[in-house]
Amino acid sequence: MLNVCATNAIARVMLGRRVVGHGCGGGDEKAEEFKAMVVELMVLSGVFNLGDFIPPLEGLDLQGVVAKMKKLHKRFDAFLSAILEEHKIKGSCGTEGPVDLLSMLISLKDVDNEKERLTETEIKAFLLNMFAAGTDTTSSTVEWAIAELMRHPKILAQAQQELDSVVGKNRLVTESDLTRLTFLQAIVKENFRLHPSTPLSLPRIAQESCVVNGYYIPKGSTLLVNVWAIARDPDQWSDPLEFRPERFLTGGERPNADVRGNDFEVIPFGRAVEFVRNELGDTDGPTIDATLIHAFDFDLANGQLAQTLNMEEAYGLTLQRAEPLMVHPKPRLAPHVYEARV
Template identity: 80%
Template sequence: MVNVCATNAISRVMFGRRVVGHGSNGGGDEKAEEFKGMVVELMVLAGVFNLGDFIPPLEGLDLQGVASKMKKLHKRFDAFLSAILDEHKINGSSEMQGNVDLLSTLISFKDGNDSGGKLTDTEIKALLLNLFAAGTDTTSSTVEWAIAELIRHPKILAQAQKELDSVVGKDRLVTESDLTQLSFLQAVIKETFRLHPSTPLSLPRISDKSCEVNGYFIPKGSTLLVNVWAIARDPDAWSDPLEFKPERFLMGGEKPNVDVRGNDFEVIPFGAGRRICAGMSLGLRMVQLLTATLIHAFDFELANGQLPETLNMEEAYGLTLQRDEPLSVHPKPRLAPHLYNEA
């Protein structure tokens, strides 16, 4: 459900409408599950140990079938995005009349503009794929980790809900303008990014020249991976690095002024420098607003009588940090009943 929400939030920015629905409106869940499966498969294949990457003569043999799987996945993504692009050319956006969405702007570049730039359908689809892959699964998985940590730490959850009730109340939902007043919630999100960065090894880089880093010689052309996950759990930089302690980011805590926007290298879930995540501001707001809305609107009970202290927090393998077991909870409303009516 969180993934459906993240996907639709991104799609409304890009297309001016939702691209997946919920089960109540006619099978939208299957489309959402299919799309999520494609994104997860992409992240797994992109992060897999591939012999050809390390032994160049073997690359063309594709011994593990990675290239073959990528080509099949590419065709599925191409069909998905081609359908969206063709429909948008005919119908435009359907939910944001009067507003120009990203795809409409990109389509206008196909015929050139004042600056002389032109885009092909292939380039447009490639950009859309980047935005979808980078902005959907990463957002939903981070929110999932945040909810899981809060369920495991009921006192922290109660403190976050108390702050929300104080700032927002129980007669309306959280809005984006509330976020700046929710200091404890922001600390919870920072601590989630620290312990569970969406891309634990950042993205691969290639050194364009030979250099030396901390006494290590890095040859030109080397593939470099920054272990964001390990940096944020370094006991030399953090006290009790494996503990979920949002208060470390509050005034009086050990790192009250540390942020996640790439300026403090102890915690860089979005990367840093010129290659920092282009969608950082949107991604951060989405994670904050989604998490705040969920814990403000609901109390959570684990499925099948599971106890919070026994909740599985194992991580799955892949380019993005997924839970080994998806979080399954029973939400219980805690706000005024009329707030849960569908718009």
């Protein structure tokens, strides 16, 4: 459900409409197909590939990773091409209101200035970046946050008290409320620290040979930054394995930490942050966090105790839970707040 929510949030910005459930165009079957492709992309991107570490073996593709990636690329290309063609014909759902981002990108295909002109391949690549970087990562970080709060009921109660005070119980949280939710922002930062969306930053290539801390790095080397380890470094953080949001509050050890890439001690999205994570994800995930914390109390499925919740991580490019979080939400706001919205 979190993945569906994140996908629709990105789609409404990009396409001017939802792509899951109801709304014009799209449907659950198409959404499930796309979700499966994104998951496969994250798994293949994070798999241990012998050719990455032993260059002579790269061309042999002993594990079939390259072949799988090429096959997946064709599926993505067909999927995104269909979206692009459909959008050219139908446009966004409504005829009024602001033009969606994809319409704007399509308009740049025919501009006179060659430097500003976009190709169809570039537009599809941008679509892929937006959806792949903003759906799976957002849903997984929200899932980790809810799991941590269930294991720390006092922190959850404090967050709900702040939300009730700032927002009240007669409406949902909005993006404009976030700046006044100091404790919630600390929870978001602590969750990003312990559970970064991508534990290893996306691969970079060394443009020049250099020496870092006595290690020679030749030009052309593939570089991966272990942001997961940096955020758990005991030389930088007290009790680094503990979930302690107060470390980001006034009087804490990092009250002014910026998780968007300006403080190297906690860089959950890497230093060169993708647009979707820095601009959209910076509010999308926290807004979902705030809405769930504010609108619901949670019970674990099958009578499980929070203290026994499995917090192990799955292997892949993104930091997924080894066991998906299954909870029963219970409304805690006024009944009219939960009325369906389209």
